[in-house]
Amino acid sequence: MxxxxxxxxxxxxxxxxxxxxxxxxxxxxxxxxxxxxxxxxxxxxxxxxxxxxxxxxxxxxxxxxxxxxxxxxxxxxxxxxxxxxxxxxxxxxxxxxxxxxxxxxxxxxxxxxxxxxxxxxxxxxxxxxxxxxxxxxxxxxxxxxxxxxxxxxxxxxxxxxxxxxxxxxxxxxxxxxxxxxxxxxxxxxxxxxxxxxxxxxxxxxxxxxxxxxxxxxxxxxxxxxxxxxxxxxxxxxxxxxxxxxxxxxxxxxxxxxxxxxxxxxxxxxxxxxxxxxxxxxxxxxxxxxxxxxxxxxxxxxxxxxxxxxxxxxxxxxxxxxxxxxxxETTKIPEVAFSTEIIKKEYGEVQCKNRVSLFETLDSLSEPIYSDYTLPMEKLDQNYGYILYRTNIGKKRKIEDFRLVNANDRAHVYINQELKCTKYDLELPVQESFELTAEENTLDILVENMGRVNYSIKMEEQRKGIKNGVVINGAYQSEWQHYPLPLDNIDQVDFSKEFKEGSAAFHQFQFEVEEIHDTFLDFQGWGKGVAFVNGFNLGRFWKIGPQKKLYIPGPLLKKGLNEIILFETEGIYQDKIYLTDKPGS
Structure with a gap:
């Protein structure tokens, strides 16, 4: 008892x-x-x-x-x-x-x-x-x-x-x-x-x-x-x-x-x-x-x-x-440590496959239609990314493009070509650009960078685009919403095409005989999130100060292992490196 x-x-x-x-x-x-x-x-x-x-x-x-x-x-x-x-x-x-x-x-x-x-x-x-x-x-x-x-x-x-x-x-x-x-x-x-x-x-x-x-x-x-x-x-x-x-x-x-x-x-x-x-x-x-x-x-x-x-x-x-x-205050007890933890350098791993987000979008998300933009929470999405898509019509000059009440970081594409990336205070700033195609599709990939956890800003943490997108002074309507919580990373279709400079998934595979801790060195990569055997390891970003992601040994398995990097800036390498050296 x-x-x-x-x-x-x-x-x-x-x-x-x-x-x-x-x-x-x-x-x-x-x-x-x-x-x-x-x-x-x-x-x-x-x-x-x-x-x-x-x-x-x-x-x-x-x-x-x-x-x-x-x-x-x-x-x-x-x-x-x-x-x-x-x-x-x-x-x-x-x-x-x-x-x-x-x-x-x-x-x-x-x-x-x-x-x-x-x-x-x-x-x-x-x-x-x-x-x-x-x-x-x-x-x-x-x-x-x-x-x-x-x-x-x-x-x-x-x-x-x-x-x-x-x-x-x-x-x-x-x-x-x-x-x-x-x-x-x-x-x-x-x-x-x-x-x-x-x-x-x-x-x-x-x-x-x-x-x-x-x-x-x-x-x-x-x-x-x-x-x-x-x-x-x-x-x-x-x-x-x-x-x-x-x-x-x-x-x-x-x-x-x-x-x-x-x-x-x-x-x-x-x-x-x-x-x-x-x-x-x-x-x-x-x-x-x-x-x-x-x-x-x-x-x-x-x-x-x-x-x-x-x-x-x-x-x-x-x-x-x-x-x-x-x-000096109390007697320190003798403790025998029961878990042997070893760091291992698994070395260089070459990329096996890569595919652009736009190519595999339909395998990851089903679009939800709304006349106006909806934030993540209205779509029962908590975390990750969301892609907004609409047709913005004929070729012409767009003199006033703005995101109204949006969080946190957005990539703006016209016909799947990146126009600009806007972050935080830049989001509502007016942009202008020329539409040159006969018909034009606007895609906006918005990332939730993590909701504020302290202070009065906590009341303003709806992610995605809440109020809308202004095109030449008026709100744009008729939107398809693609929620991308990335909790279904196994659904990425690597048989589809990869386009340079695009947001994309990069797949790496490597064999493991001994399971130990290791560190993913993401230097040379832009920004995104890493998955180890389907487990969301967390975000990476070239701006630092963090330069490596810690991979606890229990996330690995004997035999074939997989790492997938979702990278949004089009900045990538043909390899990754798994090192036993932590820190920067």
Whole structure:
């Protein structure tokens, strides 16, 4: 029989009445292949942590309304059970919104099919969706709480809500839903310590406040103590020990281990910590999010975060520095690592086949007609690309061509010849060009680069073309829509033709005798997305700073393997290279 425990928040964190020091690390199960969960958790414990923290992204667990997925990489109960086998406690952050540099902050894109939808506020249709999701999610979580013999000691309500709004009625509604669905462990909130964030995001009668920050921990703890009227433990729920990268950044963000270790020492002298991140992992598929302030900043596929463990699971000097600091507070356990992970150079792989998107379009998508352009969400499409097609008539001068209310990046073709590529702030800018053929077909391939995951721009994340396309001062009508979520990559017809300079699929095949980790070097390629044996590995883009895509060994198989690159810029090579050297 499992031992029943009680975790409580009084003047300190108490487990069965005894004071405990929480030393936790963030590790997101949905960013790591399941075969490596145990390895990453063992390394967490070996650094001296006694707790693991994870978000729970709604959009992967309910990808379509009423359809739930708790299998494979999304088997949260299995992840938590492995943590328990390793004698780790677990902090769960199951709020509808997680941020996490994750697509739409974890909110499912299908919410946006409702044109009146308001998110993260006391809007009844939104709360109804949350309630129905929680009904299923908490069936996974409730039995795993410490009170019932599991390892879960705390759950978080919402996430950094003070940086978004101050709707306390909404916050109380979410907290009460969690309690009604069976949460019996203490509830907490986490917010930045700046401006009004703590005040905006806290519901102290229901949840205990914690802070998120990366420096000046002593000063921020002082503010948190004052906010809590001098009572309760001090905890930094997100101790930012690195940072994430956006496409186009000058270089990979890093933070030196010495300053981070000193801040950690300051934290452990008076309080409790959760490293964000202990191990970042990978934004597989189309799940990387974006930030938007002055312009769109979409996140890279790598979520390395300059964490103590690299994206591919190696320990770092930061890991050793943190381990040393933690050893001054608690005894470091001896941990035998159970998973042998080897990097392998599979070498050069020649292209086997390639086909242009326009040639294989009908094998991938069935057109949907509408008199006016529809965004992805209206077509029940969440991620990927969408192609809009219409006949724009006879040869003539087009003096005013504009995309109205479009996101995020568009390739404009006339008779399948590229006219221009427009990105973010360029999308509504007027263009002019000459139509020279007797009849002219307009195609617009629009890419969803990842919905914004933080700030007020979250309300403006419908992808594709919402309002329409202006041709010489008037909206163009009669459109065929081709949704391209690329979840059917096996339907690409490589028997069709390839045209230079076009968006195209490129197929590579190679034999594997020994299955190990490897890295796809995409230098020499333009922009697109990679698939390994049908698995969406994530985006690549020549602008960096990321130059290679991590391929975990479990995605490969003995015998024949396939990599398909969908590349949109017409910039490609006749080969790819699989190397054992990570990084740039």
């Amino acid at each position: 499992k031992k029943m425990n009680e975790f409580a928040i009084k003047d300190e964190f108490l487990l069965n009445g005894e004071t405990v020091k929480i030393i936790s690390g963030a590790l997101h199960y949905f960013r790591v292949v399941p075969e490596y969960w145990r390895d990453r958790l063992e390394k967490l414990k070996a650094m001296g942590c006694n707790t693991v923290e994870t978000y729970v992204p709604w959009n992967v667990h309910e990808p379509k309304k009423g359809m739930f997925n708790f299998k494979g990489m999304y088997n949260i109960a299995e992840f938590i059970s492995i943590a328990q086998e390793l004698d780790l406690w677990v902090i769960i952050r199951p709020s509808p919104y997680i941020c996490a540099e994750w697509e739409f902050g974890g909110l499912p894109a299908w919410l946006l099919k409702d044109e009146n939808m308001r998110i993260r506020c006391h809007y009844e249709p939104f709360l109804q969706h949350v309630d129905e999701y929680f009904q299923v999610l908490f069936e996974q979580l409730v039995p795993l709480q410490v009170n019932y013999g599991g390892p879960i000691i705390m759950m978080q309500v919402e996430n950094e809500y003070g940086g978004y709004g101050n709707d306390k009625q909404y916050m109380r509604a979410v907290a009460n839903m969690m309690l009604e669905k069976g949460c019996v462990v203490p509830l907490v909130t986490s917010d930045g310590p700046w401006h009004d964030m703590l005040e905006n995001g806290s519901i102290q009668e229901l949840a205990f406040p914690t802070v998120n920050c990366g420096s000046n921990l002593k000063g921020h703890f002082k503010k948190l103590k004052e906010f809590n009227n001098g009572t309760g433990p001090l905890m930094v729920m997100e101790f930012w020990i690195g940072w994430f990268d956006a496409w186009g950044d000058a270089e990979h963000h890093t933070r030196d281990e010495k300053s981070a270790a000193q801040e950690l020492k300051d934290v452990l002298e008076v309080g409790h910590v959760n490293f964000y991140m202990f191990h970042g992992g990978t934004n597989f598929g189309f799940m990387s999010g974006a930030n938007y302030y002055e312009k769109l900043l979409p996140d890279t596929t790598s979520y390395d975060y300059d964490a103590p463990l690299t994206e591919w699971g190696d320990t770092t000097p930061k890991y050793e520095a943190f381990k040393q600091v933690i050893s």
